[in-house]
Amino acid sequence: MSELRTGRLLLRCWRAEDERDMARINRDPEVCRYLNRPVDETAVAAFFGQMVGHWENHGFGPWALESLEPERMGQFLGFAGIAHVPPFLAAAGPAPELGWRLDRSAWGHGLATEAARAARDDAYGRLGLLEVVSIIHPENERSRRVAAKLGMHKERWIANPALGIEVEVWQLGNGSRVLQT
Numbered sequence: 620m621s622e623l624r625t626g627r628l629l630l631r632c633w634r635a636e637d638e639r640d641m642a643r644i645n646r647d648p649e650v651c652r653y654l655n656r657p658v659d660e661t662a663v664a665a666f667f668g669q670m671v672g673h674w675e676n677h678g679f680g681p682w683a684l685e686s687l688e689p690e691r692m693g694q695f696l697g698f699a700g701i702a703h704v705p706p707f708l709a710a711a712g713p714a715p716e717l718g719w720r721l722d723r724s725a726w727g728h729g730l731a732t733e734a735a736r737a738a739r740d741d742a743y744g745r746l747g748l749l750e751v752v753s754i755i756h757p758e759n760e761r762s763r764r765v766a767a768k769l770g771m772h773k774e775r776w777i778a779n780p781a782l783g784i785e786v787e788v789w790q791l792g793n794g795s796r797v798l799q800t
């Protein structure tokens with residue numbers, strides 16, 4: 620599986636030229652405001668390799684998002700998809716995380732929800748998942764809305780040691796089976 624399509628988006632594998640565009644998105648303080656850990660230059664530099672590495676190591680991962688809309692055709696917009704939860708957030712449990720991060724210019728048009736729906740359906744269909752979580756800063760209203768629109772519910776709180784606060788774990792599924800790869 621190398622790509623998914625929605626009405627307005629192509630979800631595809633990462634390309635070398637995405638590294639620069641994703642770094643620009645990751646350097647936007649508004650984008651990073653509520654993320655699970657601080658995004659400094661070290662994290663920005665490591666990010667692309669982590670995305671590609673996740674696909675190489677597990678056969679799935681967050682999808683790169685490309686616009687299919689005429690006025691933005693081919694533009695890189697960010698990512699959405701499934702990844703294993705990082706060890707510092709192991710308290711969230713073994714289910715993979717469904718995450719999303721878009722260029723600020725693309726916010727507010729339902730694109731994150733559209734992308735995450737396609738990634739969710741692929742995860743539940745092709746990957747055979749029965750549970751995913753999203754770990755969300757309690758003040759990240761946009762992200763909480765995306766999770767709610769996907770049919771997720773806020774299930775519990777966990778400590779986030781990187782931020783020194785409690786964050787929300789949103790869940791989709793019944794918890795009876797999780798991916799082991």
Ligand SMILES: CC(C)(COP(=O)(O)OP(=O)(O)OC[C@H]1O[C@@H](n2cnc3c(N)ncnc32)[C@H](O)[C@@H]1OP(=O)(O)O)[C@@H](O)C(=O)NCCC(=O)NCCS
Binds near residue numbers: 649756
């Ligand atoms: C979270 C994010 C992906 C949402 O992207 P998006 O394309 O704007 O999302 P959508 O348009 O699909 O949905 C956003 C929802 O937030 C709502 N929203 C928009 N602005 C808002 C605001 N200022 N306060 C509260 N809700 C707001 C929208 O109305 C929409 O909900 P609705 O459809 O019920 O009206 C995007 O803001 C982002 O990349 N943020 C930075 C990275 C991040 O925080 N990722 C998530 C980490 S858990």
